[in-house]
Amino acid sequence: MSAPDEKKQTDFIRTIIAQDLARNLNDGRVVTRFPPEPNGTLHIGHAKSICLNFGVASQYPSGRCHLRFDDTNPEKEEIAYIQSIKEDVRWLGFDWGDHLYFASDYFQRLYELAEVLIKKGKAYVCSLSADEMRDYRGTLTEPGRQSPGRSREVSENLTLFQAMRAGQFADGTHTLRAKISMVSPNINMRDPTLYRIRRVHHHQTGDQWCIYPTYDYTHCISDALEGITHSLCTLEFEDHRPLYDWILDQLQEELACHPQQIEFSRLELEFTVMSKRMLTTLVTGNHVCGWDDPRLPTIAGLRRRGYSPQSIRNFCRLIGITKAPNHVEMALLENCLREDLEVNAPRAMAVLNPLRIILDNLPEDYLEEIVVANHSQNEALGTRTLVLTRELFIEREDFEETPPKGFKRLIPDGEVRLRHAYVIRCQGVLRNPKTQAIESLRCTVDTETMNKAPEGRKVKGVIHWVSAQRHCKAEIRLYDRLFNVPQPADNKAGGTFLDHLNPESLQILEDRPVEESLAAAQLGQHFQFERLGYFSPDIHDSTPGKPVFNRSVSLRDSWAKVEKKI
RNA sequence: UGGGCCGUCGCCAAGCGGUAAGGCACCGGAUUUUGAUUCCGGCAUUCCUAGGUUCAAAUCCUAGCGGCCCAGCCA
Numbered sequence: 001m002s003a004p005d006e007k008k009q010t011d012f013i014r015t016i017i018a019q020d021l022a023r024n025l026n027d028g029r030v031v032t033r034f035p036p037e038p039n040g041t042l043h044i045g046h047a048k049s050i051c052l053n054f055g056v057a058s059q060y061p062s063g064r065c066h067l068r069f070d071d072t073n074p075e076k077e078e079i080a081y082i083q084s085i086k087e088d089v090r091w092l093g094f095d096w097g098d099h100l101y102f103a104s105d106y107f108q109r110l111y112e113l114a115e116v117l118i119k120k121g122k123a124y125v126c127s128l129s130a131d132e133m134r135d136y137r138g139t140l141t142e143p144g145r146q147s148p149g150r151s152r153e154v155s156e157n158l159t160l161f162q163a164m165r166a167g168q169f170a171d172g173t174h175t176l177r178a179k180i181s182m183v184s185p186n187i188n189m190r191d192p193t194l195y196r197i198r199r200v201h202h203h204q205t206g207d208q209w210c211i212y213p214t215y216d217y218t219h220c221i222s223d224a225l226e227g228i229t230h231s232l233c234t235l236e237f238e239d240h241r242p243l244y245d246w247i248l249d250q251l252q253e254e255l256a257c258h259p260q261q262i263e264f265s266r267l268e269l270e271f272t273v274m275s276k277r278m279l280t281t282l283v284t285g286n287h288v289c290g291w292d293d294p295r296l297p298t299i300a301g302l303r304r305r306g307y308s309p310q311s312i313r314n315f316c317r318l319i320g321i322t323k324a325p326n327h328v329e330m331a332l333l334e335n336c337l338r339e340d341l342e343v344n345a346p347r348a349m350a351v352l353n354p355l356r357i358i359l360d361n362l363p364e365d366y367l368e369e370i371v372v373a374n375h376s377q378n379e380a381l382g383t384r385t386l387v388l389t390r391e392l393f394i395e396r397e398d399f400e401e402t403p404p405k406g407f408k409r410l411i412p413d414g415e416v417r418l419r420h421a422y423v424i425r426c427q428g429v430l431r432n433p434k435t436q437a438i439e440s441l442r443c444t445v446d447t448e449t450m451n452k453a454p455e456g457r458k459v460k461g462v463i464h465w466v467s468a469q470r471h472c473k474a475e476i477r478l479y480d481r482l483f484n485v486p487q488p489a490d491n492k493a494g495g496t497f498l499d500h501l502n503p504e505s506l507q508i509l510e511d512r513p514v515e516e517s518l519a520a521a522q523l524g525q526h527f528q529f530e531r532l533g534y535f536s537p538d539i540h541d542s543t544p545g546k547p548v549f550n551r552s553v554s555l556r557d558s559w560a561k562v563e564k565k566i
Numbered sequence: 567u568g569g570g571c572c573g574u575c576g577c578c579a580a581g582c583g584g585u586a587a588g589g590c591a592c593c594g595g596a597u598u599u600u601g602a603u604u605c606c607g608g609c610a611u612u613c614c615u616a617g618g619u620u621c622a623a624a625u626c627c628u629a630g631c632g633g634c635c636c637a638g639c640c641a
């Protein structure tokens with residue numbers, strides 16, 4: 001089996017790291033980190049970052065990657081997300097070893113360093129309200145104005161900051177700000193906020209703090225404290241890099257290292273949304289069923305849909321790492337799953353849209369057991385037993401009274417092979433006398449054709465089937481893209497992304513006949529239902545004897561393309 | 567019209583002065599008891615545009631054009 005993870009991978013970030021190593025920077029260490037905020041579940045865009053950070057670290061003997069929760073805003077964070085994020089990272093196949101951290105671990109140190117900044121005259125307490133601060137900040141084209149607090153003495157700032165911490169001020173009345181420049185063309189440098197007063201219970205530190213540090217202040221210092229060498233993040237933080245560097249430069253004497261921030265472009269996938277805000281809206285607005293709805297691009301959703309960690313890792317390798325904006329087609333992701341499951345998924349048969357056929361030349365109680373391979377090219381997957389009876393179900397689409405050109409399935413008076421069994425011939429059509437709808441087919445079986453080509457005729461078509469007398473009933477869930485447009489997040493014409501929801505993204509088929517062996521399907525297994533696609537038991541609803549299958553992805557269907565053209 | 571970043575095939579993406587890798591998609595054709603898989607073949611005289619430098623430019627220079635991000639006490 002191929003090991004795509006192992007294949008040599010290059011991108012501009014790996015090139016920089018290799019160069020740094022060649023120049024013996026950081027004493028030959030490579031330390032990265034994946035820093036999620038526990039305010040939502042992970043999605044495939046995070047997978048890109050996880051694969052990058054953990055992947056880079058694993059390329060070097062001395063490499064390591066930290067999992068650090070960026071928990072500086074307790075208002076939005078929940079402990080449940082911490083668990084789900086850990087699970088997702090592990091499920092994807094990565095291991096942070098002993099290196100699990102929380103930004104909140106550093107709150108005391110962060111506070112002390114803030115006092116250092118104040119003493120160095122590099123930070124001050126600002127008493128502007130949020131509205132005033134916005135007003136003072138200026139705009140993209142106009143410079144900002146200095147806050148009155150900017151001219152306070154060091155000692156006053158220190159006293160005030162200590163009072164902030166001691167809880168002597170109401171929420172939002174004061175902030176600690178970096179003293180940089182209110183006229184910087186980079187708005188992030190216009191004296192950014194370092195601390196704010198928030199009387200909120202923190203999931204890690206409880207009620208110990210009533211002031212919380214901001215991301216910009218916390219992230220660079222956390223990186224430095226952990227000895228991160230390369231701090232990889234997405235493009236929207238590019239404008240924050242001068243601030244990242246500024247803070248670390250001011251604290252040069254206090255901090256041993258100065259990590260390098262490098263930005264790459266975030267992943268956009270067509271026909272879905274990736275922003276936390278929109279995903280949250282979909283979940284809380286009940287447009288989907290929870291964070292792990294199989295239609296969502298969340299890790300949990302993909303897992304429930306039947307995606308394998310391997311296929312997601314491979315996808316992340318194929319899309320690469322650049323700074324260019326990108327909108328990757330869903331077809332690439334789907335292909336990665338097919339590629340994995342084609343080799344590894346045992347085959348089975350199920351009928352989604354059943355049409356009864358009666359094999360007239362077989363006795364009523366006929367029952368033949370047929371032992372078949374679970375995978376024609378992979379013997380290791382073993383065998384199973386199929387039961388052939390006089391009455392069977394085939395797919396309604398596999399029979400046509402007036403077949404289009406090129407149709408090679410069952411037609412009146414025509415022959416077709418039943419997968420793993422005999423060639424049959426359609427002798428007649430039974431209709432509902434009132435509606436004229438086809439109710440069943442009368443067929444005959446050529447008993448000489450098991451594992452053998454019929455005499456003197458060529459039978460091209462092969463169709464799948466399930467015994468009408470001996471089968472298991474399953475619920476089948478078919479999924480389509482969640483949105484009707486490639487970029488639902490783009491709403492320049494007005495409206496919201498919800499306007500583009502595809503009302504037919506979920507189709508539930510109840511009580512469909514599937515072969516008996518599927519009654520024992522285990523959670524986490526993947527099957528190829530022949531000619532239909534790859535299916536996986538639903539994590540929540542599938543039970544032994546009453547399985548529920550999610551279609552992970554369909555098989556490629558070149559006949560459907562031909563049909564479309566006709 | 568402030569600052570930062572980006573622009574190579576329908577979608578990703580190599581390339582880093584020597585004459586356009588690869589994957590996906592698409593289009594043929596072969597094999598096939600899955601119209602799947604596999605296998606063969608095709609698919610950018612051209613790199614956002616226009617000038618310039620050079621024997622030689624996607625790669626260097628200049629000027630345009632187009633797109634993305636930033637005005638949270640979010641991350």
